[in-house]
Amino acid sequence: MTLNELATSIHDCRRCRLANSRTQVVFGTGNPHAAIMFVGEAPGYYEDQQGVPFVGAAGKLLTELLESVGLSRSAIYIANVIKCRPPNNRDPLPDEVETCKPYLFEQIRLIGPKLVCSMGNFATQTLLEKKVGITKVHGRVFRLEKFVLFPLFHPAAALHQNALLDPLREDFRKLKRVLQELAPPSSPEASQDQLAPSSATTQLDLF
Ligand code: URA
Helix, strand or coil, X not given: CCHHHHHHHHCCCCCCHHHHCCCCCCCCEECCCCCEEEEECCCCHHHHHHCCCCCCHHHHHHHHHHHXXXXXXXXXXXXXXXXXXXXXXXXXXHHHHHHHHHHHHHHHHHHCCCEEEEEHHHHHHHHHCCCCCHHHHXXXXXXXXXXXXXXXXXXXXXXXXXXXXXXXXXXXXXXXXXXXXXXXXXXXXXXXCCCCCCHHHHHHHCC
16 A cells, blocks of 8 residues: 555545544645654644644744754655544544554554654654653654654644743754764765755755
8 A cells, every 4th residue: 555545545534533523634744755754643723724734833833943953844754643633622532542543653654764753742652652741751762663753842832831942942953963863874876865955954864
């Protein structure tokens, strides 16, 4: 199965109650062969309207943070644990996470990223398969079987709680160093298909 086929297969998903209130399934966006993937919680109002993750206020902050470390949205892949907007942006319920997370795992398998950044508690706990608080694990590197996990505070949380903004920016600076460590030494033969234009970011995108 390809990523497109997976997207098509769930575009009319009715496996949980969120099908009754959503406008559309928000599958994911970006480079289907990305080495770096970002995973959030669930679509909000604008994502539900547009069918694209992280296009509202939290998305603007995410885009700014990505650019601050030389990553463009088109070089990475962005998805959520939950593909449909919960009513009034409430927290996803445990059975909704259980029902939807196989789609995220399949997305990750098909994309094959080296590094996954989980944003917030839901994404981090889903991918770590452990009930840990983001405050404890943000900015730490977890070497999982198939990829490295790098948990971050959720950008929406940083918009609501100003005190989280600096730690989030600091974690992005750390992310840049993690990417440099994961990247093999640059060589002329290395694939450049994920290179962002800025030369300062060359190392980040080569692995
Ligand atoms: N918050 C999320 O977790 N995901 C989105 O797509 C938007 C906001």
